[in-house]
Amino acid sequence: DAGVIQSPRHEVTEMGQEVTLRCKPISGHNSLFWYRQTMMRGLELLIYFNNNVPIDDSGMPEDRFSAKMPNASFSTLKIQPSEPRDSAVYFCASSVAGPGETQYFGPGTRLLVL
């Protein structure tokens, strides 16, 4: 079975540019998570969707960040405009909602903003 798919795997962009990260969750999973991983802050939850609806976006850093989930098989995380401090690895994860359910992580997108 295919796991969580993310694209691109690597992105290098210049400050001020728009960046769009993409995620395809595991088929049948109804919860989707976007995380950011940095050396300084570790893993941070940015946003959580359940049944395509954003439930918790309290971790989204600021208005420059937005996320959508137009259907059960696709989600995007957009940064506009990007800044050097956004450089990080961004992970998408999905799960079947329920107590104690495992989250399955994608391979991540390594973003470098120059």
Added chain:
Amino acid sequence: GNSVTQMEGPVTLSEEAFLTINCTYTATGYPSLFWYVQYPGEGLQLLLKATKADDKGSNKGFEATYRKETTSFHLEKGSVQVSDSAVYFCVTNSGGSNYKLTFGKGTLLTVNP
């Protein structure tokens, strides 16, 4: 809120050595506990989990027991291999239907031949 404290790394061992990575947690309710592993350049993968007190999770020779009395979930392996080199994260969620995971800072394990 929940928190997880795990042993700071890095940890360097020789092949076939015994591994322990300590983890303690604070949480409300009845959390589930997880160990995730991150191999170089990859995403996190679930290694094992335990959903209630005294449960033992195990996978690939790794074990961890959910100890409510000591609020601990220490990871152990009797004989590590070079291929076990990775970062290990102790993770908890809140009890019930809470989706939020709380991650430890991660412990880098390097196993030398």
